[in-house]
Amino acid sequence: MPEKTDEKVRMPLRDMPEKRASDSGPVAAARRYASARAGDAVFKGAAWFFAASVIALMLLIFAVLLKESWLSIKTFGLGFITSSTWDPVALEFGALPSIYGTLVSSAIAIIIALPISVGIAIFLTEMAPKRVSGPVGSAIELLASIPSIIYGMWGLFVFAPVLSEYVEPFLIDHLGFIPLFSGAPLGIGMLPAGFILAIMIIPFISSVTRDIFRMVPPMLKESGYGVGATKWEVIRKIVIPYTRSGIIGAVILGLGRALGETMAVTFLIGNAQNISISLLDPATSISATLANEFTEAFEDLYLSSLVELGLILFLITFVVLAIAKLLIARFSYQGGKF
Amino acid sequence: MKKILLLTIIFLAAALGTASAQLINGAGATFPYPLYSKWAYEYNRATGVRVNYQSIGSGGGIRQVTAGTVDFGASDAPLGAKEVEDAGLVQFPMAVGGVVPVVNLAGVGPGSLKLTGDVLADIFLGKITKWNDEHIAALNPGVKLPDAKITVVHRSDGSGTTWIFANYLSKTSPEWKGRVGFGTAVNWPAGVGGKGNEGVAMYVKRMKNSIGYVEYAYAVQNKLAYAKLGNKAGNFVEPSMESFQAAASNADWKGTPGFGVVLTEQPGKDSWPIAGATFILVKKSQSDCKKVSEVLKFFDWAYRNGADMARSLDYVPVPPAVYGLMEAAWASEIRCDSQPVWGK
Numbered sequence: 001m002p003e004k005t006d007e008k009v010r011m012p013l014r015d016m017p018e019k020r021a022s023d024s025g026p027v028a029a030a031r032r033y034a035s036a037r038a039g040d041a042v043f044k045g046a047a048w049f050f051a052a053s054v055i056a057l058m059l060l061i062f063a064v065l066l067k068e069s070w071l072s073i074k075t076f077g078l079g080f081i082t083s084s085t086w087d088p089v090a091l092e093f094g095a096l097p098s099i100y101g102t103l104v105s106s107a108i109a110i111i112i113a114l115p116i117s118v119g120i121a122i123f124l125t126e127m128a129p130k131r132v133s134g135p136v137g138s139a140i141e142l143l144a145s146i147p148s149i150i151y152g153m154w155g156l157f158v159f160a161p162v163l164s165e166y167v168e169p170f171l172i173d174h175l176g177f178i179p180l181f182s183g184a185p186l187g188i189g190m191l192p193a194g195f196i197l198a199i200m201i202i203p204f205i206s207s208v209t210r211d212i213f214r215m216v217p218p219m220l221k222e223s224g225y226g227v228g229a230t231k232w233e234v235i236r237k238i239v240i241p242y243t244r245s246g247i248i249g250a251v252i253l254g255l256g257r258a259l260g261e262t263m264a265v266t267f268l269i270g271n272a273q274n275i276s277i278s279l280l281d282p283a284t285s286i287s288a289t290l291a292n293e294f295t296e297a298f299e300d301l302y303l304s305s306l307v308e309l310g311l312i313l314f315l316i317t318f319v320v321l322a323i324a325k326l327l328i329a330r331f332s333y334q335g336g337k338f
Numbered sequence: 339m340k341k342i343l344l345l346t347i348i349f350l351a352a353a354l355g356t357a358s359a360q361l362i363n364g365a366g367a368t369f370p371y372p373l374y375s376k377w378a379y380e381y382n383r384a385t386g387v388r389v390n391y392q393s394i395g396s397g398g399g400i401r402q403v404t405a406g407t408v409d410f411g412a413s414d415a416p417l418g419a420k421e422v423e424d425a426g427l428v429q430f431p432m433a434v435g436g437v438v439p440v441v442n443l444a445g446v447g448p449g450s451l452k453l454t455g456d457v458l459a460d461i462f463l464g465k466i467t468k469w470n471d472e473h474i475a476a477l478n479p480g481v482k483l484p485d486a487k488i489t490v491v492h493r494s495d496g497s498g499t500t501w502i503f504a505n506y507l508s509k510t511s512p513e514w515k516g517r518v519g520f521g522t523a524v525n526w527p528a529g530v531g532g533k534g535n536e537g538v539a540m541y542v543k544r545m546k547n548s549i550g551y552v553e554y555a556y557a558v559q560n561k562l563a564y565a566k567l568g569n570k571a572g573n574f575v576e577p578s579m580e581s582f583q584a585a586a587s588n589a590d591w592k593g594t595p596g597f598g599v600v601l602t603e604q605p606g607k608d609s610w611p612i613a614g615a616t617f618i619l620v621k622k623s624q625s626d627c628k629k630v631s632e633v634l635k636f637f638d639w640a641y642r643n644g645a646d647m648a649r650s651l652d653y654v655p656v657p658p659a660v661y662g663l664m665e666a667a668w669a670s671e672i673r674c675d676s677q678p679v680w681g682k
């Protein structure tokens with residue numbers, strides 16, 4: 001075996017044009033072989049370096065965030081996460097409203113976006129004729145590339161008036177007995193922010209889901225149809241279980257975008273540092289607080305507290321991704337059995 | 339190849355050309371940005387000196403000028419005498435503006451609603467929640483006020499506008515002073531936050547029965563219904579260039595250390611009670627003598643030639659009596675290599 005590998009390596013070298021006599025013969029070949037090995041080592045080193053630089057960058061960001069927020073961490077300790085007072089005048093800072101807003105608006109977005117995205121993906125892969133699925137698929141990919149400021153302005157100027165005129169009065173009249181839907185129809189608040197986030201992440205989730213639905217082996221589906229299953233049964237019992245880990249991956253991709261989304265949320269969430277059970281009330285999120293207050297924060301403690309908010313967002317995203325990896329690992333194991 | 343060489347030479351020459359022209363860098367408050375850009379443009383045409391102003395926010399401006407990364411900083415809120423001293427800065431006002439309460443009420447046009455500072459504070463505290471509240475009705479006999487909930491709109495971002503407005507409420511309402519206080523951002527007891535003057539103007543325009551506060555220019559441009567305010571002398575005044583000017587000229591510029599004059603609740607029967615100046619900050623001890631004298635020349639030019647440009651953009655220029663004071667301060671406080679820079 002080793003001889004054979006050697007032969008393979010040397011083969012292309014022998015085919016090279018030979019200019020000097022000394023270029024031939026086993027010694028020269030060995031030298032060339034060694035220089036090829038050196039090239040390999042350089043390449044390997046470079047690849048390692050690039051891969052490591054990603055990790056290094058992440059660690060550096062973490063270190064800088066930690067360093068800059070140290071003053072706030074020292075001053076407020078755990079109280080920073082549990083307090084809901086955000087008072088720049090008295091220099092008392094608590095991140096709870098921002099954390100709550102980030103998590104709840106992203107959760108609303110996922111709850112709305114997931115079924116719609118899976119529906120779009122099923123339609124595109126299982127039902128739509130080719131001349132429909134092509135343009136619709138491209139349109140969805142285009143949606144994903146619209147800058148978030150455009151979504152924010154569209155949300156504020158077009159979407160919010162519709163919400164405050166029609167959607168929110170309807171919710172208040174019919175579901176107002178649930179505290180979640182009490183309050184005034186302002187058109188801006190937690191729910192509108194969740195809606196706009198949902199619209200923003202649908203393209204991501206649906207295009208990834210569509211691609212993984214396409215990877216379901218046709219034989220599996222045809223076997224399903226062969227034993228008399230309906231389209232619904234094939235989708236529910238074969239396509240979705242087969243692609244479960246992929247769907248979770250797509251959701252995480254969407255969630256990652258929703259958690260960190262800034263401008264669109266800032267335009268629509270209402271930017272009020274409070275925690276209200278009602279989804280119609282104005283709220284805030286970590287990224288919205290940062291976008292709003294970073295420019296005018298002069299005092300060291302104020303700035304440090306804002307950086308600590310950034311650190312918390314970093315950790316939340318990290319934890320969400322870690323949970324996702326675990327889920328994917330678990331579900332793909334089960335998926336193998338089915 | 340020759341072409342490329344030629345192009346490179348042209349580019350290099352161009353780069354050198356710009357580098358040799360004087361360039362002044364400034365950063366800070368967003369409110370005076372249109373004014374400073376206009377001045378910079380006209381100054382460049384008149385003298386060839388380039389002034390580059392980045393509107394990154396007052397906080398950033400103060401940080402950058404203290405760190406020495408820009409030649410001047412700009413802040414909407416005055417720094418206290420001690421802060422100015424500690425940071426080794428000189429502070430001087432460049433323009434005056436007014437903050438205006440704006441409302442969206444069916445049938446209520448500009449200037450037909452009257453408010454006082456304590457009622458305004460109670461509305462923003464969330465204590466007065468309905469438009470037909472007796473306190474509002476008592477000030478407005480004959481105005482039809484709806485039985486509707488008040489939606490309070492405030493700034494979500496840190497801002498000099500908020501500083502001025504909250505400072506006014508602190509002066510007129512002890513409860514506001516105790517519970518909220520003032521700063522570029524405060525802990526709002528009620529309401530929704532809009533980003534920027536344009537955000538607040540947009541929200542008030544769209545939401546029925548809302549009240550907010552914006553810089554005067556935004557109220558004019560968006561045709562919002564502003565309220566008249568009762569001033570310290572007990573008169574109800576309209577927001578206008580004249581009433582802002584009145585507030586500025588009644589202020590005690592000379593007796594305020596660091597010139598951090600706050601123009602809210604100024605005496606005088608014509609004074610608009612929520613006025614404020616926007617300030618420039620320059621380091622006291624300088625090392626680049628040529629640069630700092632260029633900076634001061636620019637502001638001297640702006641004081642003497644910039645008033646009409648300011649008015650055309652809805653800013654009120656500082657009263658002429660103030661220039662002399664400021665330039666005396668430059669001469670006595672700014673040093674380069676321990677030598678005075680101005681008025682040599």
